[in-house]
Amino acid sequence: MLNSFYQFTRKGWLKALSFILAGAMFIAILGNSSAFAQLFGGHIPYLAIVVFYGMAILWIHGIGFEIRSAVWKLIFLPILGYAIVVPALSRGYEINKRSDL
Numbered sequence: 001m002l003n004s005f006y007q008f009t010r011k012g013w014l015k016a017l018s019f020i021l022a023g024a025m026f027i028a029i030l031g032n033s034s035a036f037a038q039l040f041g042g043h044i045p046y047l048a049i050v051v052f053y054g055m056a057i058l059w060i061h062g063i064g065f066e067i068r069s070a071v072w073k074l075i076f077l078p079i080l081g082y083a084i085v086v087p088a089l090s091r092g093y094e095i096n097k098r099s100d101l
Contacts, residue, residue, distance in 0.1 A: 002073055009061065009078040018078055019062025021085050025055045028092050039092060054084025 009015075029036045029051075040048040060067075061078040 002070055002077075005077060005079060006067075006073050014078070015062055015064060017062075018058040018081065021082070021089070022055050022058035022062050025051070025058070025085050025089060028089060029055075032092075036092065040088070050084060051088045054081045054088065057081030058085055 009018075037048070040051055057076050057078060058081040060076050061081065067073050067076060
């Protein structure tokens with residue numbers, strides 16, 4: 001079952017999407033680090049670690065590392081990275097858009 005999840009995300013366009021999302025998250029963190037710290041590190045500081053974990057998963061997948069061990073495939077499952085980074089980016093965009101008004 002784990003291999004089927006991992007094989008589902010081995011498509012080239014999903015690897016490109018992973019690379020783009022990881023890059024966008026990196027730029028969002030680097031470009032507005034104080035807002036990131038307030039949003040994800042304010043009340044629950046573990047959220048920042050989870051966002052960095054999701055970004056690391058997408059970097060590994062987007063660059064194209066081939067993981068062979070089942071344990072590492074489970075730890076770095078790209079679907080988990082998407083589930084972490086996409087809501088984080090949308091939440092950060094929503095907060096940033098509201099603060100510009």
